Amino acid sequence: MAGLNCGLPSRIAWPALREGLDAVVAIEDDAARRAMCSLASVGVVTGAAGAAALAGLTELAGSGDASRLGLGPDRNVLVLATEGASDPEAYRRIVGEGA
16 A cells, blocks of 8 residues: 555644544455455455555444444445555456456
């Protein structure tokens, strides 16, 4: 997820971004890969950065913190996949040869 690898947020942008956040979730690359496979199983083709939102939501749901944010089984969540398979070879390696 090279496109999401940011050691430090922008000093100019961070204050405005921070004001709009309720939570932040950090994920490992393996979580993004699992999310890629989950999305592929329903026909959504996306790379690791595109699957990061689903991976973050999955991590949040498994952490027990989701209810603190008002998330539960009666809520709907919009997950944005922000890219296609930008590296087709890596996509096939992660999702499967038939992909």
